[in-house]
Amino acid sequence: MDSNGDGIGDLKGITSRLDYLKELGVDVVWLSPIYESPNDDNGYDISNYRDVMREFGTMEDFDEMLSEMHKRGIKLVMDLVVNHSSDEHPWFIESRKSKENPFRDYYIWRPGKDGSEPNNWVSFFSGSAWKYDEATDEYFLHLFSSKQPDLNWENPKVRNEVYDLMTFWLDKGIDGFRMDVINCISKVEGLPDATPAPGEKYAWGGEFFTNGPKVHEYIQEMNERVLSKYDIMTVGETGGVTPQDAQLYAGYNRDELNMVFQFEHTDVDSGPGGKWDLAPWKLSDLKVIMSRWQDELYGKAWNSLYLNNHDQPRSVSRFGDDKNYRVESAKMLATFLHLQQGTPYIYQGEELGMTNVAFPSIEDYRDVEIHNLWRERIVEGSGDADKLLHAIHVKGRDNARTPMQWDASANAGFTKGTPWIGMNPNYVDINAKAALEDPNSVFHYYQKLVDLRHNHLIMVYGKYDLILRDHPQIYAYTRTLGEEVWLVICNFYGDEAEFTLPTGLPETAVELIVSNYEARESLDVRRLSLRPYEALVYKLS
Missing domain, CATH: 3.90.400.10 (Oligo-1,6-glucosidase; Domain 2)
Structure with a gap:
């Protein structure tokens, strides 16, 4: 939300919308970087870790925002970006x-x-x-932009600087950190060459800089020096981790982090060529990946649950149907995610069912990743421009970065000026004002899910068990806590699907906890004909 008409969202803008977040029911706000930055990579290139980017406001604005969050019982988690700084630091x-x-x-x-x-x-x-x-x-x-030189974590002075800046913010009263690419901070000694693909000059060296040899030593030192001294929440962004890796980063007795973001499920629609090599995703793959993380972290480490963030396309466009069943599929995806074990993250606009945007020209995009890709493949290479633009429409990070859609007025009520990036034109229909006025909106469904999690321990602590593993359309599972069993059924497609209850589970439900269509009369769950993208959660007897 932009408070001063310069087209850029700012801290006062956030403060003005805190009642909306309170109404949704969120407990914690995670902010992408707000520090002083030349903004080469949307603030992930930091030139001063102890001050606020001028476009976003002042430190006084920050203090006011934090105070107003705390008054509403909302905590604040800041982005910690310390694998690299800006080259202007x-x-x-x-x-x-x-x-x-x-x-x-x-x-x-x-x-x-x-x-x-x-x-x-x-x-x-x-x-x-x-x-x-x-x-x-x-x-x-520079593992990222050339304006983002990697810090040398081997140097204890660097580590001391990082712990000092973390302490600076924690002493101001923030409630934790989301740690950007934190599993890249330790590089293999000697920085050896990676093996390139045939005909390629450069090679992916991930095995030499992700989950490196000293990464746990560094994070345990960080925990001992800083994190353990505060009552805070920490989540590490850790691409390329397995559940076994996550047990090291976020294990209950490891003295490192509270949880990690893993990316296995966000690669489910990537072909052999990586992110931009589009491939149809399979429900069977999603079941295997999500269930593995649920099963292997249970009782050992804590999951984070997300389908959207600032680096991912909009989930309703990716895994749902944003044209014919936008509301139904957005609610189904929310049910699928929020009923699992872990901390669910709601990315701005997800609770409205905001969709991907398809800008007509590469000039409409702002993301450094997209422009580097375009230059390499189209300007300097001989790639197919139409094909690449389509891939950007599907997977580009700017899908998540179009401004929040507050109402149907000019620029969706985000700014009175010219927005820093174009609006998604569907804001006239998809916006917070309309959602708040519609009792059947995606927003009110998210509100219901958040409320359930606040009031039912089974949603937090219940054991997850996948059922109907081989069903081509339905993702179904149970959550069990003591004698209580909840049954979660999600139709992931726009066709009807037939659900048959596996043997060994109670055949009658006590209650329909939540559903994304009008309530069903019967509580008989032995056989159900599911409507397109239908989601049902039953409490079994």
Whole structure:
């Protein structure tokens, strides 16, 4: 929400909408980075960790926002981005001045090899992960944008700086951190070459910088020095982790983090060529992935539950039907997710059923990842522009970054100025004002799910068990806590589906807890004919 008409959402704007969040029922707000930044990568390139980006407001605005959140019983989790800084951070400005500079070792510098980069790693954002710097005739490592040089966690001074800045924010009263790409902070010694695909110059070096050799040592040190001293919540963004890895990062007795974000389910529609190689997703794959995380973390570590975030396309466009059954499929996906064990994350607009946007031109996009991809494949390569634009429409990160749709007025009530990125034109129909006025809206359904979680321990602590493993249309499972059993049934498709209760479960329900269509008369759950994208949750006897 933009409070001053410059087209950019800001802290005062957030403060003005806190009653909306309170009405939804959320307990915690996680903010993407709000620190001082040149904004090369939407604030994930930080030039001052102890101040607020001017476009977002002042530290006084931040203090007011935090105070108003706490008055409403809402906690605040900040984004901690310490795998890299901005190249405009004073540390890096000093670091690049000379090889003898005291800040040189704050970053990862290497001489070239055979007239080229120190190794062949590819950046997350395409192209080489190294940038040459003429001043000292060396390269620095950047796993992301070239304006995001990687910090050198081997240097204890860097770690001390990080713990100091974390303490600064915690002492201001924030309630925790979401830690950006935290499992990339430890690199394998020697930074060896990765194996490239045939004909390729650069190679994915993930095995050398994800879940690296000292990552748990660093996070345990962080926990001992900072996290353990506060009553806070922590979640690590950890791409490329298995449930076994997650048990190390978030195990109950590990003294590291409270939970992690894993990405296995968000790769379910990626082909062999990765994210931009579109492939139809399969319900059978989703069942295997989600169930593995539920089963293998149960009693050992805590799950985080999400389908949307600032880096993912809109879930109703991805896993539902955003044209014919937008409301029904958005509610079904919410049921599927929120009834599992873990902490559910609602991304802005998800509770309205906001959809992907298909901007007509590459010029309409703002994401550095998209523009690097376009330059590499279309401007400098010989790729198919129409095919790539379609892939961007489906998977691009800007799908999640179009402004929040508050009402049907100009620019969806987000700003009185020109928004920093284009609006999704469907805001006239899909917006918070309309949703609040409609008792059958996606918003009110999310509100109901949040309320159930606040009031039923089985939603928090119940054991998850997948049923109907091989059903091609239905994702169904039970949650069990003591003698209480809940049955969750979700039709993932726009056709009707036949549900048959497996043997061994009670055949009569005591209560229909929640459903996304008008209530059914019978509580007989032996056989059910499910409507398109229907979701049902029963309490069994």
